[in-house]
Amino acid sequence: MENEETKVMIGLEIHAYLDTKSKLFCSCPTNVNESKPNSLCCPVCLGHPGSKPVLNEKAVELGTKVGLALNCKINQDFFFSRKTYFYPDMSANYQITQYEIPLAGKGFVELGDKKITIRRAHLEIDPAALIHPSGMGQSNYVLIDYNRSGLPLIEIVTEPDLTTPDEAREFLITLENILSYLLVLKPETTLKADCNISINGGNRVEIKNISGFANAKKALTYEIKRQINETKLGKTIEQHTRAYNQETNTTIPLRKKETEEDYGYIFDPDLVKVNLTDEYLNKIKSSMPELPKEKIVRFIKEYNLSEYDAKVLCSDFELSNLFETIVKKGASPKITNQILTREFLSILNHDSLNFNQVKINETDIFDLVKLIESEKVSDKNVKESMINYISGDKTSPKSYLEKNNLLVDTTIDLDSIVISVIDANPKAKEDYKNGNEKTLNFLAGQIMRQTKGSAQIDKVLEKLKEKIN
Amino acid sequence: MVNIEITKDLVKKVAKNARLELTEEELERFTSQIKDVILDSFNKLDEIDVSDLEASFQPIEQKNKFRKDEPNQNFSQDEALKNVIEKLKENGYIKGPKAM
Amino acid sequence: MIKQDETIKHFVNLAKSDFSQVEENLSKIIFELQHSQNKGLNYIESFDEQLVLKQLENLRNSNKKGKLFGVPITVKDAIVVKDLESKAGSRILAGYKPQFDATVIKKAREEGAIILAKTTQDEFGFGTFSTNTIKVPKNPFDQNRSCGGSSGGSGGFTAYTSAYHLSIGESTGGSIACPASYCGVNGLTPTYGLVSRNGLIDYANSLDKIGAIGRNTFDSELLLNVISGKDEMDSTNLGINYAVDDYDLDALDLNELNKDVNKIAVIKDFYEFCDQDVKKVFDKQIEKLREFVEVEEVSLPLNVKYALSAYYIIATSEASTNLAKLSGLRYGIQEDVDGLHFDDYFSLVRSANFSDEAKRRIILGTFARMSGFRDAYYLKSLKVRTKLINEFKSAFKNYDLLLNPTMSTVAPRFDEIEKLTPIQNYAMDLCTVPANLAGLPHLSSPIGFSQDMPVGLMTVANHLEEKKLTAFGKLIEMIN
Numbered sequence A: 001m002e003n004e005e006t007k008v009m010i011g012l013e014i015h016a017y018l019d020t021k022s023k024l025f026c027s028c029p030t031n032v033n034e035s036k037p038n039s040l041c042c043p044v045c046l047g048h049p050g051s052k053p054v055l056n057e058k059a060v061e062l063g064t065k066v067g068l069a070l071n072c073k074i075n076q077d078f079f080f081s082r083k084t085y086f087y088p089d090m091s092a093n094y095q096i097t098q099y100e101i102p103l104a105g106k107g108f109v110e111l112g113d114k115k116i117t118i119r120r121a122h123l124e125i126d127p128a129a130l131i132h133p134s135g136m137g138q139s140n141y142v143l144i145d146y147n148r149s150g151l152p153l154i155e156i157v158t159e160p161d162l163t164t165p166d167e168a169r170e171f172l173i174t175l176e177n178i179l180s181y182l183l184v185l186k187p188e189t190t191l192k193a194d195c196n197i198s199i200n201g202g203n204r205v206e207i208k209n210i211s212g213f214a215n216a217k218k219a220l221t222y223e224i225k226r227q228i229n230e231t232k233l234g235k236t237i238e239q240h241t242r243a244y245n246q247e248t249n250t251t252i253p254l255r256k257k258e259t260e261e262d263y264g265y266i267f268d269p270d271l272v273k274v275n276l277t278d279e280y281l282n283k284i285k286s287s288m289p290e291l292p293k294e295k296i297v298r299f300i301k302e303y304n305l306s307e308y309d310a311k312v313l314c315s316d317f318e319l320s321n322l323f324e325t326i327v328k329k330g331a332s333p334k335i336t337n338q339i340l341t342r343e344f345l346s347i348l349n350h351d352s353l354n355f356n357q358v359k360i361n362e363t364d365i366f367d368l369v370k371l372i373e374s375e376k377v378s379d380k381n382v383k384e385s386m387i388n389y390i391s392g393d394k395t396s397p398k399s400y401l402e403k404n405n406l407l408v409d410t411t412i413d414l415d416s417i418v419i420s421v422i423d424a425n426p427k428a429k430e431d432y433k434n435g436n437e438k439t440l441n442f443l444a445g446q447i448m449r450q451t452k453g454s455a456q457i458d459k460v461l462e463k464l465k466e467k468i469n
Numbered sequence B: 001m002v003n004i005e006i007t008k009d010l011v012k013k014v015a016k017n018a019r020l021e022l023t024e025e026e027l028e029r030f031t032s033q034i035k036d037v038i039l040d041s042f043n044k045l046d047e048i049d050v051s052d053l054e055a056s057f058q059p060i061e062q063k064n065k066f067r068k069d070e071p072n073q074n075f076s077q078d079e080a081l082k083n084v085i086e087k088l089k090e091n092g093y094i095k096g097p098k099a100m
Numbered sequence C: 001m002i003k004q005d006e007t008i009k010h011f012v013n014l015a016k017s018d019f020s021q022v023e024e025n026l027s028k029i030i031f032e033l034q035h036s037q038n039k040g041l042n043y044i045e046s047f048d049e050q051l052v053l054k055q056l057e058n059l060r061n062s063n064k065k066g067k068l069f070g071v072p073i074t075v076k077d078a079i080v081v082k083d084l085e086s087k088a089g090s091r092i093l094a095g096y097k098p099q100f101d102a103t104v105i106k107k108a109r110e111e112g113a114i115i116l117a118k119t120t121q122d123e124f125g126f127g128t129f130s131t132n133t134i135k136v137p138k139n140p141f142d143q144n145r146s147c148g149g150s151s152g153g154s155g156g157f158t159a160y161t162s163a164y165h166l167s168i169g170e171s172t173g174g175s176i177a178c179p180a181s182y183c184g185v186n187g188l189t190p191t192y193g194l195v196s197r198n199g200l201i202d203y204a205n206s207l208d209k210i211g212a213i214g215r216n217t218f219d220s221e222l223l224l225n226v227i228s229g230k231d232e233m234d235s236t237n238l239g240i241n242y243a244v245d246d247y248d249l250d251a252l253d254l255n256e257l258n259k260d261v262n263k264i265a266v267i268k269d270f271y272e273f274c275d276q277d278v279k280k281v282f283d284k285q286i287e288k289l290r291e292f293v294e295v296e297e298v299s300l301p302l303n304v305k306y307a308l309s310a311y312y313i314i315a316t317s318e319a320s321t322n323l324a325k326l327s328g329l330r331y332g333i334q335e336d337v338d339g340l341h342f343d344d345y346f347s348l349v350r351s352a353n354f355s356d357e358a359k360r361r362i363i364l365g366t367f368a369r370m371s372g373f374r375d376a377y378y379l380k381s382l383k384v385r386t387k388l389i390n391e392f393k394s395a396f397k398n399y400d401l402l403l404n405p406t407m408s409t410v411a412p413r414f415d416e417i418e419k420l421t422p423i424q425n426y427a428m429d430l431c432t433v434p435a436n437l438a439g440l441p442h443l444s445s446p447i448g449f450s451q452d453m454p455v456g457l458m459t460v461a462n463h464l465e466e467k468k469l470t471a472f473g474k475l476i477e478m479i480n
């Protein structure tokens, strides 16, 4: 790995899809995932001569919310520019984006005790999707689908404040969480990041267009190693752009600095300036939803959770909502938190699943919490029913427990079972009295077997001690 | 004041940036013409002081032209491909040149 | 002197009650159109008789009788018409059949107009003489001379046809006024943003203005009335409609008409730039006008010195980005892409299909906005534009209208044009560029002849004061 004194600087440019019904500058629908290629386009997003862009007001609203959530200064007067570069995915060979004055200026995101500075956040259009039919580099041509062309993106640019690939990953997760609280992200899309990286004050290398947090970490880790090795060989790192190859887990050069485009930015003369009035801004400010930081504080206070637990719950918008819905139905916050942060998350971790990959029904969890509250189920069986719920046949924990007779049978007289087991094992009883604690476990095992595991183990131990003495 | 020498190399570079490949004859001709236009016309703006003025993006400045976020009629796949030549159509996609 | 029966209004009134008028006028104009094509006059870029006849049938069966009922309209090639090849005079757009109507076309159709044909122009509007294209229109007064540009075909055909007809032109730096002047017709360029640009194949978006070309101001203003107004598809549209008042030519009170035009001024700097013979015709007209209005002189020293420079920087900067989209994909000229890297494919198509003038302007514009030069050229030119607008605005504090000869010469011969260097060529626009750079409405009116060629007078009004312009244009027409 990198040696101790290697100083790494990582800056990210993150692109996120905003959740609008129509595109940024035309009224084409945005449901690109379920549509045939080139079936969601119009003269504007196909770059047909004569067509003109008109700004989607919703995108401005969502972008403003992002800026506020990232503690940015909102520029109330801004405009759009044309960034000219030729590429087969750009229908006009210029991208409508923001250059001199972005929608949102300097802000920050807290990562533990560290503040990562946000340089800016601005609105821009997404290019079309390209397919390389015989793989990247091998294909003789590309296939273009313009459905994506013109979708609204917000680009969030950080200062190079991040120092490790892990920190970059953590930042991306934190950022995505904030954006999900805002309800501005288009469902079923992922953040895409351009990663800028330099070591020991050297030149900056940009790795373009990485999807997924794990890939970002992998690409950065590879790139740091590569740069260290190059430097060791006496080579200087030149400023250039690279691509990440997921299959080989390497980065490959895209183009040299000399051939980088000169974007020749001009104001887009088809569009006019935007002025956000104080009134507009205040209205958005007052409509800002609760953000993770605020929710953590509230959870600690309202539900008497530890800071750690509150943070775990609030690190995922859906999870924190699930928790609160169940509690609001009358379940114990303490037990609900245990089920969600301990049982549930450890199963997810074990199976390397994401929260959004599994279906969790609030009633199913509520019923389970209620069973635990009334002491009708053992810890072991709670775990078993949850594993089945998430990775097994997905029947609700309650029905699973019922079907498999795993609920504590309240008709069973635990006292008489305990007494009969003690009577049947006089030697064990004596050994325990003489100080051999282990024999208590042996007796408890006998009792558990007779109750088919439905008894609560601590309760059994307690009763054993009580009867022997 | 921009101190700029308009050379064939510069014109070639700018043309390349705009994806124009010039023949030697064109390069020769355009370089001298472009030199004239830049030196005799463009550079005139050096003389005028506009430091206290705002830029006019359009002759009449307007603000806040928005569209409601409502999806509207868009092309069907057939319509999107209507002006595309047969050779550049493939399974509903539009063929483009190599992009790597 | 314009007579009532020369006006489009007269024709429309007849046509509303007698459809054979529409048919007769249409046959006449189609005959003349084809005749002009056979003679190689090159006014028409594309014409599809089937599309025209279909419109005629629709009109015949329509109950709605609009303001342009049955009026054949030609359209500058740069304005898209659904299903009719539209290529802004450029080879690179050959075969492009737009899938929508420009807003002006939609509005004209709604009022019963028949979209007849696309007219020839300089490629993308890049020129003063309509010579920067394949089909070069020839002046109806002298076929060895230019129609002017860039709406050359519109000016030429309007002068050529004897049928009732209007033409939709477009001006970036003077492209309506210039051909109107050279061809002896009326050219009305509105305030920037009054007419929607939706559907206009852009030259320079912050300068482009769609306007009207007709036989007289009455006709031009009727067309402006129809095509102006609100359009949600163009962000720079002002949302204002130019209203027309009803009139009776036989009972027109010229003083009443011009009651808002009290004091006007000749722009000395532009006047002095003009040829002697043009000045003579212009002077004579001014003398006539003095009977109706006070005429003074004004100087616009900044505009005469800097407008062309600022204009060409802004225009080429914007144009070079507009033309980036024309790269051989999706429409127009397309080639086999197999095995070609995108840089090579785009260069191949663009280098082979743009004309010299387009290449020059793309290079100039790309240069002016390149990092390192952008501040000194592109950004500065936008500020200079502010300064030049301010100079006009102060002149309008004292005068209702400003006047100058539209063009410094009569229409030049093609052999003269060939000898012009680009910089001399650009200088030909001196009188028209300043008002265009400032987005000011202006009108070119024919005022007489010199060497048997028409001479035009250009009137400029403050933003959105089209009414003063048209009133004054009518005055000129009624007293001549």
Ligand SMILES: [Mg+2]
Binding pocket: A097, A124, A155
């Ligand atoms: Mg970007």
Ligand SMILES: [Zn+2]
Binding pocket: A023, A026, A027, A028, A040, A041, A042, A043, A044, A045, A046, A150, B074
């Ligand atoms: Zn669209």
